[in-house]
Amino acid sequence: MILQTYQSKLVLRILKSGDTYRAKPNLTLRGEYDALIDMLGLHCECPVFAVIKGKKQNTGGKVSGSVRLTLEVPDECVHLTEYSVWADFIYAYKFSKPGNYKALRPDCEEITVRRYNELMEDLKTQRKPSQYQCAQVVLERIEPGWLKSVKVFGKSGLFGRLLRR
Secondary structure: OEEEEEEOHHHHHHHHOOOOEOOOOOOOOHHHHHHHHHHHOOOOOOOEEEEEOOOOOOOOOOOOOOEEEEEEOOHHHOEEEEHHHHHHHHHHHOOEEOOEEEEEOOOOOOOOHHHHHHHHHHHHOOOOHHHOOOEEEEEOOEOHHHEEEEEEOOOOHHHHHHHHO
C-alpha cells in the first residue's frame, strides 16, 4: 500500500542510515497511544501515523513535520482506523478509569458506556480502505526499504546541505 507520513528530518536521517524508525512515546497522549496499541495488537512503544496516498485526509500534516515520506508498505503491516473515531476516543479516554481504558469512571456523564464501547470496537475492526471516510494508517515502525520518495520542506542550512549529498 502506498502511504504518506509527515515526519521530522531526524526520521529521514535514521531511514537513510539504513535503520528502522520506531516512534518514541508521546508523554501527553501516552495512555491513549497505549490503548490504541493494545486494541490493534501492535508491538511498539508508540504508533506511527500515516495516510493512504491519494485518499481523503484530515490535514496536510506539515504542522507535525518538515519531511513528507512516501512509503510502500506491505499490507500486513498496515492497520487502519477512522480519523474521527480516533479523535473521539482521545476525547473520551479522559473519562476512563485510571489504569483501565476499557471502562469509564462511574461518574462520567460526557459519554455513554455504549458509545465508548462502539468507539473501541470501531478502532479494533479492520475494514477495506474504501470503507473509511478518512482513513488513518497506524504503523508499528517505518522500514528503510519502504521509503519510495521524500519531499523536504524548508531545505536550508547545514542539514539541508547534508540531505542533498
